[in-house]
Amino acid sequence: MSEWNKPLPTISGETKPFWDACRRGNLIIQKCDRCQEYQFYPRGICANCWCQDIRWVTATGKGTVWTFTVTRQNRTLGFEDELPYVLALVELDEGVKMFTNIVECDPNEVKIGMPVEVTFVQANQQITIPYFKPAG
Amino acid sequence: MPTVDLRKAAAIVGIHEHITRYAPDKSELQIQGESVIKALDDAGLGKDDVDGLLTAGNIRNSGLNLADYLNMYPKMVDNTTVGGGSFEFHLSHALNAIAAGRINCAVITYSSLARSGGISVGTGGVARFGHAKLDPSPDSFEELYGLTTVGLYAMIAQRHMHLYGTTSEQLAEVAVAIRQHASMNPEALFRDPITVQDVVNSRVISTPLHLPDCCVITDGGGAVVVASPEVARNCKHNPVWVLGAGEAVAHQGAGKRDLQFIAAKQSHEPAFAMAGVTHADIDMAMIYDSFTITVLETLEDLGFCKKGEGGDFVSGGRLQIGGELPINTDGGGLSSNHPGMRGIFLLLESTRQLRHQFEGTARQVQNCDVALCHGTGGALGSRHSGGTVILGRN
Numbered sequence: 368m369s370e371w372n373k374p375l376p377t378i379s380g381e382t383k384p385f386w387d388a389c390r391r392g393n394l395i396i397q398k399c400d401r402c403q404e405y406q407f408y409p410r411g412i413c414a415n416c417w418c419q420d421i422r423w424v425t426a427t428g429k430g431t432v433w434t435f436t437v438t439r440q441n442r443t444l445g446f447e448d449e450l451p452y453v454l455a456l457v458e459l460d461e462g463v464k465m466f467t468n469i470v471e472c473d474p475n476e477v478k479i480g481m482p483v484e485v486t487f488v489q490a491n492q493q494i495t496i497p498y499f500k501p502a503g
Numbered sequence: 504m505p506t507v508d509l510r511k512a513a514a515i516v517g518i519h520e521h522i523t524r525y526a527p528d529k530s531e532l533q534i535q536g537e538s539v540i541k542a543l544d545d546a547g548l549g550k551d552d553v554d555g556l557l558t559a560g561n562i563r564n565s566g567l568n569l570a571d572y573l574n575m576y577p578k579m580v581d582n583t584t585v586g587g588g589s590f591e592f593h594l595s596h597a598l599n600a601i602a603a604g605r606i607n608c609a610v611i612t613y614s615s616l617a618r619s620g621g622i623s624v625g626t627g628g629v630a631r632f633g634h635a636k637l638d639p640s641p642d643s644f645e646e647l648y649g650l651t652t653v654g655l656y657a658m659i660a661q662r663h664m665h666l667y668g669t670t671s672e673q674l675a676e677v678a679v680a681i682r683q684h685a686s687m688n689p690e691a692l693f694r695d696p697i698t699v700q701d702v703v704n705s706r707v708i709s710t711p712l713h714l715p716d717c718c719v720i721t722d723g724g725g726a727v728v729v730a731s732p733e734v735a736r737n738c739k740h741n742p743v744w745v746l747g748a749g750e751a752v753a754h755q756g757a758g759k760r761d762l763q764f765i766a767a768k769q770s771h772e773p774a775f776a777m778a779g780v781t782h783a784d785i786d787m788a789m790i791y792d793s794f795t796i797t798v799l800e801t802l803e804d805l806g807f808c809k810k811g812e813g814g815d816f817v818s819g820g821r822l823q824i825g826g827e828l829p830i831n832t833d834g835g836g837l838s839s840n841h842p843g844m845r846g847i848f849l850l851l852e853s854t855r856q857l858r859h860q861f862e863g864t865a866r867q868v869q870n871c872d873v874a875l876c877h878g879t880g881g882a883l884g885s886r887h888s889g890g891t892v893i894l895g896r897n
Contacts, residue, residue: 373634373647373649374634374637374646374647375634375637375647376637376639376643376644376647377636377637377638377639377642377643378639378643379639379640381639381640382639382640382643404757404759405758406757406758406759407644407755407757407758408640408641408644408758409640410640410757414756414757415757433662434658434659434661434662434665434884435658435661436654436657436658436661436709436710436711436712437707437709437710438649438651438654438709439706439707439708439709439710440626440651440653440708440709441626441649441651441654442623442626443649444634445634445649446649449649452649454648454649454650454651454654454658454709455658456658456884462758462759463757463758463759464755464758464759465644465758466644466645466648466650466885467648468648468649479661479662479665480665496647
């Protein structure tokens with residue numbers, strides 16, 4: 368595996384289950400047992416009703432492109448040599464939005480509303496990162 | 504209803520813009536210091552009159568270090584840092600403190616060496632300074648994907664086009680109008696008029712935004728002196744009254760907010776209510792123009808036109824001096840200056856216009872009695888602040 372030259376997540380107690388699941392190829396998000404709301408990014412409280420009765424649920428991993436941009440300038444290490452790349456907000460079927468890149472397709476083919484599904488890339492032994500690709 | 508009538512409880516009595524666009528030989532504290540002194544001189548006040556100090560930024564130019572540098576002992580220090588629009592929040596906070604009788608006179612100041620520091624403000628994420636350790640959230644769920652500031656605005660522009668049929672040519676109208684104003688400002692970085700075709704034919708930075716859709720990067724700074732009615736009465740210039748102020752933030756809402764609606768939607772209502780004015784009363788506006796889409800979205804969510812109609816609204820010269828709603832008459836961030844955070848310059852130019860400082864020249868907005876400033880800080884696509892202030896001539 369070539370060395371990962373992009374930023375890596377810092378994992379804390381409240382986000383560790385998410386990153387552990389990614390390593391196993393699962394996308395999980397949080398749902399509140401009290402108010403039944405989904406939330407993303409993960410946190411130690413329900414951002415809606417402020418209770419702590421939140422549990423992890425496996426997401427379908429499917430969603431649509433809510434919006435995107437084809438990035439043509441970014442001098443940051445790891446991204447400069449990948450230009451142009453697609454930065455996107457994907458709305459999962461569960462109704463929460465995630466930042467991601469749309470991969471495994473021509474950037475010019477990406478459209479708002481396009482169905483996408485999660486795919487995982489192993490960054491190193493400890494960390495695997497979720498991306499999205501056109502739904503197959 | 505507020506228990507205190509804040510309308511005209513404070514006034515802008517002194518201003519100074521540090522006109523430098525490139526100042527590698529100065530420190531940020533020096534630019535702030537020089538600005539504070541000159542703004543107080545503009546007001547006819549001095550060091551001993553100031554009991555509040557407000558600034559934004561990191562520790563290097565925090566209120567603590569600035570009080571040290573200026574050898575001041577303010578009774579109120581406010582370091583609210585919510586991005587480029589921080590200074591509209593500062594004015595709101597100074598208004599509160601003055602109305603409550605806790606201070607009589609505050610100075611708001613800012614400086615930045617973004618240009619001489621070689622900082623890619625718009626086209627690098629948190630990781631632009633090398634891959635520093637990310638915060639567990641939200642950065643660890645965002646920065647992995649190569650977010651840039653321009654990208655976070657471009658995503659909102661892309662969706663605006665998708666939902667409402669807004670075009671690149673309409674976004675370009677914003678850049679063209681503001682460049683026209685820059686041509687009248689001898690201090691502006693870019694002064695040569697441009698056309699819509701110039702904008703849409705230029706390099707794309709992050710689709711759908713072209714280079715002239717993005718603000719410039721400069722050094723610079725300035726200061727604003729805010730005072731109670733009693734102090735204002737004895738200042739050199741006629742006071743520019745704070746009529747209304749409103750503050751808001753917008754964010755992903757745990758993944759559920761529609762960020763096509765920005766913080767301006769929340770902040771403008773209390774500002775208009777406090778001021779007791781309507782949109783028809785606004786003679787000119789200073790709209791934070793980090794990007795052309797920022798202006799279009801802000802005008803919509805401030806209520807100057809309906810959601811989705813911003814593309815038409817910004818077209819046809821409406822935003823130019825002589826038009827229905829002149830904006831950014833100094834040339835804005837798109838053409839004049841943008842040293843990291845631009846919100847203070849909105850207050851400076853609207854004060855100049857309300858003083859009728861350009862009377863007899865093309866830059867003066869005719870019969871300018873009421874001005875609106877709206878500062879946006881952060882990024883439209885992820886999280887941002889919005890501060891609206893309404894100012895009035897005596």
